[in-house]
Amino acid sequence: MRASTRTTRRARVAAALTALGTAAALASAAPAVAATDPSSGPGNSTYANNVLPGTTFLTAGKMEAETSTTTPASTGEYMYWSFPALAGEDVSAKVTLTLPNSRTAPMSWRVDVFDGLRRHQPCATGRPQATAQPADAAIEIDCGPRTIRPWSEAWSSDPLPGTYYVRVAATDVAERDLGLRLQVKLELTAKGGGDVGPYAGQDDSLKAPLVPVTGGGQQLQPGQVADTRKVTLAGFDNDDEWLSGTTGRWVWTTAGGIVAMLLGVGGYLFARHPRRWFR
Amino acid sequence: MMTSTKRRIAAGVGALLVAAALGGATPAAADPDNGPSNTPPPKVDLVLDLSGSMNRNDAGGETRISAAKKAFNEILDSLPDEALVGLRVLGQGNPGDNQAVGCRETAQLAPVGKPNKVAMKAAVAAQTPTTGWTPISLALQEAAKDLGTEQGSRRIILITDGEDSCPPTNPCDIARMLAAQGLSLVIDTLGLVPDERTRDQLTCIAEATGGTYTSANNAQELSERVTQLVDRAVVKAEEVTIPTTIKGSPNGCADAPILGPGVYADRILFEQHLWYKVPQLPGQELRASATVGIDRAVARDYDATITAVTEDGRDLARYTDAGSGRMDGQSAGLRYSLPGKGDDEPKPKDARFTCLMVSTAFNAGPGVPRDPGMPVELLVDLVAASDAQASDTHGLGRGWIFIGVLAGVGLVGGLLFGWLVRLIAGMRRAV
Numbered sequence: 004m005r006a007s008t009r010t011t012r013r014a015r016v017a018a019a020l021t022a023l024g025t026a027a028a029l030a031s032a033a034p035a036v037a038a039t040d041p042s043s044g045p046g047n048s049t050y051a052n053n054v055l056p057g058t059t060f061l062t063a064g065k066m067e068a069e070t071s072t073t074t075p076a077s078t079g080e081y082m083y084w085s086f087p088a089l090a091g092e093d094v095s096a097k098v099t100l101t102l103p104n105s106r107t108a109p110m111s112w113r114v115d116v117f118d119g120l121r122r123h124q125p126c127a128t129g130r131p132q133a134t135a136q137p138a139d140a141a142i143e144i145d146c147g148p149r150t151i152r153p154w155s156e157a158w159s160s161d162p163l164p165g166t167y168y169v170r171v172a173a174t175d176v177a178e179r180d181l182g183l184r185l186q187v188k189l190e191l192t193a194k195g196g197g198d199v200g201p202y203a204g205q206d207d208s209l210k211a212p213l214v215p216v217t218g219g220g221q222q223l224q225p226g227q228v229a230d231t232r233k234v235t236l237a238g239f240d241n242d243d244e245w246l247s248g249t250t251g252r253w254v255w256t257t258a259g260g261i262v263a264m265l266l267g268v269g270g271y272l273f274a275r276h277p278r279r280w281f282r
Numbered sequence: 283m284m285t286s287t288k289r290r291i292a293a294g295v296g297a298l299l300v301a302a303a304l305g306g307a308t309p310a311a312a313d314p315d316n317g318p319s320n321t322p323p324p325k326v327d328l329v330l331d332l333s334g335s336m337n338r339n340d341a342g343g344e345t346r347i348s349a350a351k352k353a354f355n356e357i358l359d360s361l362p363d364e365a366l367v368g369l370r371v372l373g374q375g376n377p378g379d380n381q382a383v384g385c386r387e388t389a390q391l392a393p394v395g396k397p398n399k400v401a402m403k404a405a406v407a408a409q410t411p412t413t414g415w416t417p418i419s420l421a422l423q424e425a426a427k428d429l430g431t432e433q434g435s436r437r438i439i440l441i442t443d444g445e446d447s448c449p450p451t452n453p454c455d456i457a458r459m460l461a462a463q464g465l466s467l468v469i470d471t472l473g474l475v476p477d478e479r480t481r482d483q484l485t486c487i488a489e490a491t492g493g494t495y496t497s498a499n500n501a502q503e504l505s506e507r508v509t510q511l512v513d514r515a516v517v518k519a520e521e522v523t524i525p526t527t528i529k530g531s532p533n534g535c536a537d538a539p540i541l542g543p544g545v546y547a548d549r550i551l552f553e554q555h556l557w558y559k560v561p562q563l564p565g566q567e568l569r570a571s572a573t574v575g576i577d578r579a580v581a582r583d584y585d586a587t588i589t590a591v592t593e594d595g596r597d598l599a600r601y602t603d604a605g606s607g608r609m610d611g612q613s614a615g616l617r618y619s620l621p622g623k624g625d626d627e628p629k630p631k632d633a634r635f636t637c638l639m640v641s642t643a644f645n646a647g648p649g650v651p652r653d654p655g656m657p658v659e660l661l662v663d664l665v666a667a668s669d670a671q672a673s674d675t676h677g678l679g680r681g682w683i684f685i686g687v688l689a690g691v692g693l694v695g696g697l698l699f700g701w702l703v704r705l706i707a708g709m710r711r712a713v
């Protein structure tokens with residue numbers, strides 16, 4: 004039986020707990036960010052506490068799902084942010100660009116979403132690319148990749164739990180419009196978080212979320228091997244859960260049969276001798 | 283159940299064969315996630331142009347130099363204390379028409395280190411624009427030296443209002459060469475009321491090193507942008523990833539460097555294949571991503587491919603992604619799991635090499651330099667392996683809705699049957 008429409012209570016509870024956990028993490032992270040934020044200067048006080056974009060995958064500004072950031076930037080710049088996402092979520096990135104008014108030619112912008120292996124994710128929803136005419140004051144672009152799956156074949160590029168990257172870039176810009184000041188607003192949303200996909204449940208799950216390695220590598224000598232890296236992601240749980248796998252399915256199915264049998268007998272007795280029930 | 287047992291046996295046999303081939307391996311001491319703990323903090327060197335054109339009175343109602351000075355005061359005020367910042371000027375002095383002298387004019391006003399804000403402000407205030415030349419190439423080379431040669435994140439912020447006036451060197455080629463020297467170096471450029479040629483040159487420098495280009499027309503824009511760039515650069519040292527420079531083998535897997543988990547930097551020429559190999563234990567999943575940086579003007583369509591093959595050339599996994607148009611890089615990534623063998627802890631001698639090949643399809647016009655190659659950022663990771671195929675559910679169900687449907691069908695069936703029996707009994711009594 005396929006489980007695409009099934010939403011278990013456990014998954015809902017888990018999602019609620021995850022949301023709570025994320026909220027708690029955010030609440031506790033916010034003061035820390037403010038404390039270490041060095042942007043107390045007169046130049047960018049309006050943008051204090053916003054996550055600045057990085058210029059590469061490695062330096063991507065770290066965001067959380069369901070948050071937004073506003074930052075000044077230059078036309079032609081490549082901006083990277085990253086955020087974590089879990090199975091069952093429909094994430095999307097919406098970018099609002101407030102453009103400088105001294106432009107001379109049309110300008111095209113694109114938002115791309117990449118998974119933790121830097122594989123480009125197609126947008127299932129949204130309009131990831133737009134061209135602004137010189138008269139346009141602002142444009143909006145957005146991209147919502149496919150629903151994140153709990154598991155996929157290793158060779159497929161299906162979206163999996165882990166880190167996601169958002170890249171905002173001008174794909175077509177006139178030479179003389181480069182380097183102008185603009186404002187970028189990025190809003191991340193994450194909906195859902197249930198039991199999804201053809202391989203739903205804990206029959207198969209990803210053992211390690213797609214959270215990329217950080218830190219410089221080390222060349223090995225012949226004969227040396229490296230330890231398996233322990234990957235952590237808030238809300239990601241790959242433990243063998245209660246009633247998981249094929250054994251779990253036998254238990255669920257047997258329990259379902261017993262419940263059906265008891266209710267069948269009960270229903271028969273109720274219909275056969277209703278007066279015994281309402282005396 | 284059946285399948286997993288079969289898989290385990292197969293893995294065990296495979297591991298035995300590999301064990302014979304490898305023998306006597308020792309675990310590496312590398313801890314990729316914590317990295318070397320002595321990562322130096324990020325460094326920034328500000329490079330300011332003082333050449334004659336800075337005297338022009340078109341920067342928001344004041345001269346370019348006074349706009350730059352005003353901006354510098356604000357920038358210095360807002361410098362975070364943990365920043366390691368230096369200051370260099372170019373085109374100072376008054377050589378007049380003497381190009382040979384003018385093209386050597388660059389000086390360090392403050393060494394890269396904890397900023398002495400008072401001294402730096404005084405040094406900037408004392409500067410006056412000159413009849414000087416604009417030796418950008420030289421200033422960039424000297425600034426790279428200011429930043430030192432230790433591993434770490436290094437950033438140059440170049441503020442100028444004119445293009446390099448010291449032929450024949452093209453500062454863009456110099457920038458690309460500096461970036462290719464193996465130390466991570468990014469150059470952000472700011473054009474103060476730039477003309478077209480300045481803009482061309484500054485965008486090219488930024489593109490060649492993965493930096494950004496901004497034009498500023500007054501003191502406020504300038505200080506805002508530089509403050510933002512410094513804020514971006516000055517992050518906690520432990521959050522900085524410094525890729526290890528590596529040289530992949532262009533010849534094949536046999537003489538490829540052996541990599542542990544972590545981030546690496548390499549350079550790839552057009553039409554080159556770069557090979558690396560990673561020892562993989564049963565129960566480990568190899569994850570590899572490669573990003574080829576586009577640091578020069580390339581032809582419109584391009585792609586990047588990463589392939590995992592066995593030592594004898596069998597394809598294990600591959601991923602190709604194509605891009606087109608103006609972009610900063612092209613990425614590809616793959617996963618490959620080596621099935622575990624039962625619950626036994628894998629031993630180092632069970633490891634076998636998985637070869638990684640990075641290849642690209644880039645093209646460029648005849649005027650575009652091919653050497654040094656384009657920057658490649660390679661991520662290698664070894665994590666717990668996931669099942670390679672979906673488990674067989676034997677048509678069994680799972681979950682509360684499943685139980686609910688069974689219960690509902692049971693109840694309705696019971697009720698209907700009960701009513702039917704009652705109906706028949708009633709009819710029989712009536713007869």
